[in-house]
Amino acid sequence: MRHTIVRKEALNTENYLIEVMAPNVAERFQPGQFVIIRIHEQGERIPLTVAGVNPKKGTITLIFQVVGKTTMELGTLNAGDALINCVGPLGNPTEVKKFGRVICVGGGTGIACIFPIVKALANAGNEVISIIGARTESLLILENEIEAVSTETYIATDDGSKGHHGFVSEVLRDLIKKYKKPGEIDRIVVIGPPQMMKAAAEVTSPYTIKTIASLNTIMIDGTGMCGGCRVFIDGEMKLACIDGPEFDAHKVNFDDVISRLAMFKEKEVLAVKHFQRSKQKKAGRQ
Amino acid sequence: MIEIGGTRVPVREQSVEERAKNFRSVPYSYNKEEVMKEAQRCIQCNGAPCETDCPINMKILEMIREIAYGNFKKAFLIVKEDNSIPGITGRVCPQENQCEGVCPVSKRGNGINIGKLEAFVADWARENGVKEEIHIKERPERVAVIGSGPAGISCSVDLRKFGYQVTLFEALHKAGGVLQYGIPAFRLPTEIVDYEISYLSEIGVDVKLNFFVGQNIKFSELRRDFDAIFIGTGAGAPLFMSIEGENLKRVYSANEFLIRVNLMKAHKFLEYDTPIVWGDTVGIIGAGNVAMDAARCALRLGAKKVYILYRRTKKEAPAREEEIQHALEEGIIMRELVAPKRVLGNKEGWATSVELFKMRLGEADESGRPRPVKIDGSEFILKLDTLVEALGTKPNRLFLHKAPELNVTSWGLIKVDKNLMTNIEGVYAGGDGIRGNATVILALGDGRRAAKSIHERLSKGKKKGVKKD
Numbered sequence: 001m002r003h004t005i006v007r008k009e010a011l012n013t014e015n016y017l018i019e020v021m022a023p024n025v026a027e028r029f030q031p032g033q034f035v036i037i038r039i040h041e042q043g044e045r046i047p048l049t050v051a052g053v054n055p056k057k058g059t060i061t062l063i064f065q066v067v068g069k070t071t072m073e074l075g076t077l078n079a080g081d082a083l084i085n086c087v088g089p090l091g092n093p094t095e096v097k098k099f100g101r102v103i104c105v106g107g108g109t110g111i112a113c114i115f116p117i118v119k120a121l122a123n124a125g126n127e128v129i130s131i132i133g134a135r136t137e138s139l140l141i142l143e144n145e146i147e148a149v150s151t152e153t154y155i156a157t158d159d160g161s162k163g164h165h166g167f168v169s170e171v172l173r174d175l176i177k178k179y180k181k182p183g184e185i186d187r188i189v190v191i192g193p194p195q196m197m198k199a200a201a202e203v204t205s206p207y208t209i210k211t212i213a214s215l216n217t218i219m220i221d222g223t224g225m226c227g228g229c230r231v232f233i234d235g236e237m238k239l240a241c242i243d244g245p246e247f248d249a250h251k252v253n254f255d256d257v258i259s260r261l262a263m264f265k266e267k268e269v270l271a272v273k274h275f276q277r278s279k280q281k282k283a284g285r286q
Numbered sequence: 287m288i289e290i291g292g293t294r295v296p297v298r299e300q301s302v303e304e305r306a307k308n309f310r311s312v313p314y315s316y317n318k319e320e321v322m323k324e325a326q327r328c329i330q331c332n333g334a335p336c337e338t339d340c341p342i343n344m345k346i347l348e349m350i351r352e353i354a355y356g357n358f359k360k361a362f363l364i365v366k367e368d369n370s371i372p373g374i375t376g377r378v379c380p381q382e383n384q385c386e387g388v389c390p391v392s393k394r395g396n397g398i399n400i401g402k403l404e405a406f407v408a409d410w411a412r413e414n415g416v417k418e419e420i421h422i423k424e425r426p427e428r429v430a431v432i433g434s435g436p437a438g439i440s441c442s443v444d445l446r447k448f449g450y451q452v453t454l455f456e457a458l459h460k461a462g463g464v465l466q467y468g469i470p471a472f473r474l475p476t477e478i479v480d481y482e483i484s485y486l487s488e489i490g491v492d493v494k495l496n497f498f499v500g501q502n503i504k505f506s507e508l509r510r511d512f513d514a515i516f517i518g519t520g521a522g523a524p525l526f527m528s529i530e531g532e533n534l535k536r537v538y539s540a541n542e543f544l545i546r547v548n549l550m551k552a553h554k555f556l557e558y559d560t561p562i563v564w565g566d567t568v569g570i571i572g573a574g575n576v577a578m579d580a581a582r583c584a585l586r587l588g589a590k591k592v593y594i595l596y597r598r599t600k601k602e603a604p605a606r607e608e609e610i611q612h613a614l615e616e617g618i619i620m621r622e623l624v625a626p627k628r629v630l631g632n633k634e635g636w637a638t639s640v641e642l643f644k645m646r647l648g649e650a651d652e653s654g655r656p657r658p659v660k661i662d663g664s665e666f667i668l669k670l671d672t673l674v675e676a677l678g679t680k681p682n683r684l685f686l687h688k689a690p691e692l693n694v695t696s697w698g699l700i701k702v703d704k705n706l707m708t709n710i711e712g713v714y715a716g717g718d719g720i721r722g723n724a725t726v727i728l729a730l731g732d733g734r735r736a737a738k739s740i741h742e743r744l745s746k747g748k749k750k751g752v753k754k755d
Contacts, residue, residue, distance in 0.1 A: 028502055038459060044550060044559035045459075070559055085459045087496035220550065220560070223457045223498050224684050225467075225522045226542035232533060237526060242501075242684040256533050259635035263535040267561035274556050 002082040003037075006059055011141050015065050015109060016075050017051070022086045023058030025050070031116035032094030032214065032246055035060070036222045038085040039073055046070050047219045047241075049113040050089065051142070060086075063112035063141065069271035076279075090222045091245045094212070098125040100186035103175060104150070105131045105168050105200055107192025111142050113214060114191045119149045121189075127151045129175065133168035133192075137161035168192070169199035176207055185209050190249060194261065198254035205250045213249035215240045215257055218264070232256055294396040295324040306585050306616045309471045309553060313402075318356070321406045325353035328398050329391060336385035336400060341731040344368045346385055346400055353403055362411040365404060366418045370443040371436065371482045371730065373412065374465055376405030377474050379727045380606050412481050420489060425449035427513040427744045432499045432685075435463025436726045437518035437717030439483065440733030441740075442491045445516075448741045452491045453512070457498035460549065461486070463520055464718075465726070467549040468541075470579050472586070473609075476548075500688030513751045514712045514740045517692075517700060518733060519685050521718035525677040527571065531629030532675075534637040536563060540572070540580045540676035547583050565671025566590045569640055571626055572676035573603035574723070578613045580674045585616055592618045593668070597625040597645050597658040623647070625658065627665055629673055639669045678723050697722065705739040706732060712752035714740060 007019035025035055029050055036045050052061040066072050077083075094117045102121050106114035111132050122128045128149070133156035134140040140155065140162065147153045154171045155163030164171050172188070179185050188211040190200040197213040204211045217229040217240040229240040234251040238244065298314040299305070305312050316324060328350040336346045345364050352361035365372045381387070381401040389397030411417070429445050431438045434456040445452045460466050465479045487493055497503050499519075508515055524539035526532055543562070546552040550560035568584040570577045573596035584592045594613065596603060599622040603610060614620065624642040631637050644664035647656035681698045693701040693709040699722060700708055700715040707714050716732025718724055 024497075024502060042551070042558045044561075085496055087457075087459070087498065088502060090498070090501060220542065220545055221458060221467075223501070223522075224682055225524070226545050227524045227526065227539040228542045230526070230533060237528070237532070256635075260533060260535060262635075264561040264563060267555065267563060271556065271559060271561070 002084060003086040004082045005077055005079050006057075008077070008079050011063065012139050014139055015063060015141050017061060017063050018074070018077070019054075019059045019061050020083060020086060021058055022060045022088070023055075025060050025086065025088045026053040026055045026058050029053045029060065029089045030093035031096065031120040033089035033091045034113075034245065035062070035086050035088030036090060036219065037062075037074075037083050037087075039070065039077070040084050043084065044070055045085070045220055045222070047090070047216065047222060049109065049216075051112040051115055063109060065109040068268040069275045072272060072275060087222065090241060092243075094120065094189070094246060096120045096124050101127045101129070101179070101184060102187045102189065103129045103131065103172065103185060105172055105188065105190040105192070106146070107133050107168050107190075107196040108135075108139070109141070110190075110192030110196075110214075111140075111146065114189065115142050115145060117189055117191075118146060122149045122151075126186075130154070131156065131168045131171045131175070133157060133163075133171075133196075135159065167199060168196060169203050172200055173203045176204065176209070188212070188249075189214075194254050194258045197249060197252075198258070201249035201252065201254065211249040212246050213252055214245045215247060215252065216245065217257060218261060292327060292395045294327075294399050295320045297399070297402060302615050302617075305472065309586055311475050312472050312612060315409050316402055316406050321353055321403060322356055324399050325350045325403055327391060328354065331390050335388035335390070336398075339384050339388045341384070341725075341727045342368050342734060344404075349407065350398065350400070350403060353407065358407055358410045359416050362407040362416060363418055365407055368734075369404075369730065370440050370485070371465075372404050373408030373478045373482050374436070374474060375727050375730065376401050376403075376408055377478075378469060378725075380725060382607060384727070408482075409478075412478070417488075420447060422447065422490065423449045425451070425745075427451065428453065428511070429514045429516065429740060429744075430455065430508045430512040431516045431518060432508070433463055433518035433520055433717075433719075434461035434483070434486075434493065435465065435518055435520050435717060435729060437520070437719075437729035437733040437736075438463065438516070439486065440730040441516045441518060441716070441737045442486055442733075443489065444734055444737030445740060446489050446491050448737065448745075450740075450744070454486065454491050454493045455497040455499050455503065456493065456495050457501075458549070459495055461493055461495065463518075464522070467545045468576070468579070470544065470548055470583050472582065473579065498684075500685040505685075505689040509710075509713070509752045513744055515714065515752055516733070516736050516740065517708070517713065517715040517719055518717045518729070519682055519719045520729075521679045521681050521723055523680045523682050524675070525680060527626060527675060527677060529626055529628050531631055531637065534629055534631040535635050536565060536637045536672045537629055538672070538674045540570070540576045540674050541679065543580050543674045544576070544583065547587070553583075553587055562587065563672070564589050567593070567670040568672040568674065569593045569595050569668065569670040570674045570676055571595050572678070573598070573600075573605055573610075573620075574676060574678065575605045575609055576678075577676035578605045578609040580676050581613055581618045582616060584672070584674070585618060589672070593670070594618060594620045595624050595626065595640070595642065595668075596620065596622055598647065598655060599623060602655045621668075623658070625660065626673075630667070637671065637673055639667050640673055641665055641667050679718075680722075681719050705742075706736040707739060710753055712743065
């Protein structure tokens with residue numbers, strides 16, 4: 001089946017939101033899971049974050065940052081266009097129960113991924129403190145939505161244009177100091193660029209607060225077949241697609257995750273250039 | 287006057303120089319004259335060992351007889367009675383160990399080239415739009431088939447011919463399983479796979495792509511909604527060596543390397559979006575058919591030097607002789623009696639070399655082959671840019687994990703009885719999921735046998751349906 005885009009919104013210069021028909025995903029999605037999409041017959045399979053679902057309408061909301069050719073092309077699609085594939089939900093859901101006080105940290109497009117988790121944890125009776133961050137204020141997404149479901153919300157921007165001038169991990173460090181008695185923070189969930197998750201894990205590890213990170217590795221099939229998404233957890237090889245995407249952040253070898261994410265960088269640059277050139281050609285002809 | 291025995295009608299092939307640069311089929315098909323001439327070499331012997339040795343007992347003699355007379359349509363229809371994917375099995379079956387290996391003509395020359403005859407009739411039918419006419423007497427019972435590889439395809443086709451309402455679930459975006467993602471186009475052209483698979487929808491099998499049973503549709507839902515289930519989920523999960531440096535960039539499982547090329551067409555990068563990186567020198571660990579496939583893919587991508595690194599010798603290599611031969615002809619270097627110790631990389635995390643042990647052959651092990659033994663202190667470094675691990679595969683653990691009620695062996699293979707029924711009544715399994723790394727034809731045979739068992743259960747038995755929880 002084809003997955004028609006019913007709504008599209010540019011959230012800022014880098015992030016887009018699309019609402020896509022995918023009834024099976026909408027019906028079954030649980031926070032923490034993801035989908036793999038393909039735009040057209042020549043397209044690659046890429047994992048994307050699900051920011052929300054509407055089971056009645058049969059739609060899911062995907063938020064993505066334009067980083068490579070596929071996301072760039074996805075950004076050019078509009079309501080009425082369709083994706084050729086949208087398989088999911090894939091991966092394991094976030095563990096949601098009443099923990100007590102939970103801090104949720106979202107960085108960049110990771111905010112979209114953490115948003116349904118914040119909602120679910122709040123619904124489960126937790127006091128959820130959210131920390132969200134981006135390079136600059138204009139790139140911050142879902143600020144109001146996160147605020148509406150969190151007990152407290154903190155903001156950090158790299159350039160200081162809003163909230164804390166610096167990284168979300170620094171805000172996290174200050175918060176942990178504030179609640180320094182053991183047991184005052186029961187769980188931390190961090191989702192964002194791997195460098196950010198690594199920094200957050202380093203902040204929380206001396207305090208032995210259970211910290212969960214969601215790994216967005218390179219994937220093809222998402223069913224455990226290619227092994228491209230392999231990560232090392234406490235020295236043991238795991239597959240992010242079927243064993244994750246969430247793992248104990250204190251056990252993740254983040255340097256390895258960061259390194260492997262760069263494997264196809266050169267090719268990605270080529271693909272982007274090629275796409276831009278062919279777009280210009282097309283525009284020239286019209 | 288027909289001469290008995292003698293040599294085969296030669297198979298024309300793309301020249302080595304040419305084929306090492308493209309992904310087109312290495313052998314050309316026989317033409318009409320060649321195929322008839324080859325068929326006329328068959329002595330139509332009594333006992334037909336070729337048929338007895340065929341895992342699906344195809345009516346090979348009849349097929350050959352019709353080809354010999356130029357009755358290609360009739361030959362095709364005879365083949366199709368037993369084999370739903372002759373264009374595929376004709377190309378990938380290990381005929382030298384089956385039908386062709388036992389052909390009595392081989393005692394006085396070369397056995398009949400049965401594989402090429404089979405592929406010819408399938409291609410002829412495809413090119414001439416010839417299809418078998420089937421009259422399906424509809425039955426109301428619904429059967430779910432999980433996995434669209436060879437086992438799932440043959441089970442679906444046979445069940446449909448019996449009249450059942452068949453739904454075939456496939457996790458990927460294209461049906462075909464290993465035929466689609468695993469076997470490269472130069473051995474099995476994609477258009478042939480696509481054609482054979484299009485037959486499923488034509489006869490009314492409901493093919494549901496992008497359904498990963500256990501993940502986005504539950505096994506319990508299938509048990510609830512279907513009268514029987516066939517599990518043909520194969521062995522798709524790659525094995526890794528668990529050595530140092532395995533996570534360096536440009537270290538791949540053979541599955542990933544082949545999926546990128548075969549399923550995602552990474553060799554046509556820029557026209558297609560999926561990338562692949564390889565560098566000048568590529569090493570492949572292992573010497574099975576998958577290792578040969580990966581090596582030959584690497585060569586066709588443009589690698590300058592490709593090594594097969596194998597811990598035993600060529601003689602013990604599990605790959606088909608023809609595959610090894612093709613690989614060596616194309617310039618792939620086979621390094622025998624070496625086993626990896628670790629992968630070494632640079633500061634940026636790219637693989638740069640592999641450290642290998644030299645090995646010697648010891649006593650025979652359970653497989654009957656001599657056990658490779660490490661030679662202490664023999665380590666040496668081989669420079670390379672890419673390392674591909676082709677160590678074999680295991681059944682998908684996610685599916686098994688999400689269907690814990692299924693009895694499996696310690697290796698994760700689904701246990702079945704002589705009718706291929708699992709421990710759950712009404713649930714059957716076959717193919718690599720019960721055998722480990724086996725062949726397309728054995729999987730196809732399992733699919734057929736399971737379809738027959740399911741038919742017996744649903745049409746004759748008193749007990750019907752899948753046992754619910």
